[in-house]
Amino acid sequence: MTKPKILISDKMDPRAAEVFRERGCEVDEITGKTPEELMAIIGDYDGLAIRSSTTVTEEILAAATNLKVVGRAGIGVDNVNIPAASARGVVVMNTPFGNSITTAEHAIALMFALARQLPEADTSTQAGKWEKNRFMGVELTGKTLGLIGAGNIGGIVASRALGLKMKVVAFDPFLTPERAVEMGIEKVDLDGLLSRADFITLHTPLTDDTRNILSKENLAKTKKGVRIINCARGGLIDEAALKEALDSGHVAGAALDVFAKEPAKESPLFGTPNFICTPHLGASTNEAQVNVAIQVAEQLSDYLVNGGVTNALNMPSLSAEEAPKLKPYMALAENLGTLLGQLNAQEIESIAIEVEGAAAELNIKPITGAVLAGLMRRYSDTVNMVNAPYLAKERGLNVAEVRHEREGDYHTLLRVTAKTSEGEKSVAGTLFANKAPRLVEIFGIKVEADLAGHMLYIVNEDAPGFIGSIGSTLGEAGLNIGTFHLGRRNAGGEAVLLLSIDSPIEEAVLWNVCKLPGVKTVKALNF
């Protein structure tokens, strides 16, 4: 097997490259490229490892013809176009916990820096001014900290703030009252937070709902003298409105680690009294960077080498133990989907994916992804198990997953049924020796076959001499039959023939087969 190729396009701890190599990948570390330069090289790579400096746009994904996975060594993925990645079948992963303590500590550090004006005091003192009377601070003990966003980082900030004897209130629509009690904080609405908080710290992702959450209007609702900290994402605060509020003295101080436009080499906020900033350093500690570098390299190589999926934002997780067990099922699922997709000419309204026996014990989501990928292969060359569920949803295809507890004829069975205007059409397969995918039924007729390469599917009336005439028709066309599989509904009734053929089957041959007496359907299939 050729080694998966990884591009590390942002500055990352050297452990990332080491882990990639230890786990069987080739790695190039090429940082600081422009989007055009990145587009020129990305086509060579199976995996891309990034931090926040690389923006993975639709154009970059279009140029990334071999790309299978993007790994964010960190938390925020607003620099990755996830819908475009999903549409192209590229998995996007992050490392959701590796830098959260470090980022929470940065928020606390900025809160102290604001409370005691540390940067200005430092600059003044080192300038020989000794302005002891200029720098009067505020105490944190007893003050109210308002958290906007109480997830991982917000939760850690809360625990540290409680340790500092602050009162913590939080606005987070997804925070349950029980969790708030567990965290020792008070759940409030946004207006309640704005009116009560002495310090506000933001810890939400940047989404359509959170963009400008501290807008001019909301800043006006804050308590006079509030101090604001943002270590989450630029774009959560209206920077122009913040500048006005600092100038007017309504906001007593603000500390930003993140800016709407990064790198922020200029800003109207620069130079404003009581304004502090750092260049997106929230995650920048040795500990956090080692954590996220190792995690991203483990996750990406696991996916590319073994098919394990961890912390993916656009597909279900699949552990390293599950992945090898599921592998033959995915091949079977994809084959059954491909078979159904090729045999059915009608619009499919819904698909049911049923598992029984050993298959019922498994994670069904990846099996569903593989069935849908096979099914939609005839519409798209780029469909795979990652983007197939999204494409299916886009097309309004209803997908049902059914797990049967019952014992059937096979130790393990996967059945895929399509509902069309002509009724239900179903194909089923099993695994031989737990590893070899094998078709066992087409449209209610038992036929056992390996689905591989070029195949010919024929439905005919069961009659003596038919097999001989097929043999001669194909022989006359110079086609060699590899395997021959036969099934029938009942003696003299409808019969199904599945032949594997050593070379592609020309249209003219299909016509000749069609003309044989008793033939109802002929189709060339490819797997």
Ligand SMILES: NC(=O)C1=CN([C@@H]2O[C@H](COP(=O)(O)OP(=O)(O)OC[C@H]3O[C@@H](n4cnc5c(N)ncnc54)[C@H](O)[C@@H]3O)[C@@H](O)[C@H]2O)C=CC1
């Ligand atoms: N400055 C830096 O270097 C770093 C910044 N970050 C950023 O910190 C942010 C938070 O990270 P985590 O705590 O790990 O994420 P998380 O997903 O654990 O928590 C986010 C919280 O925001 C809440 N939320 C979502 N929409 C909301 C809304 N409209 N109003 C209020 N709350 C809302 C969610 O319910 C969730 O509890 C992310 O944007 C991440 O990118 C993360 C690491 C480093």
Ligand SMILES: O=C(O)C(=O)COP(=O)(O)O
């Ligand atoms: O993890 C995050 O969301 C961060 O913002 C950290 O960004 P960085 O990796 O330091 O560029």
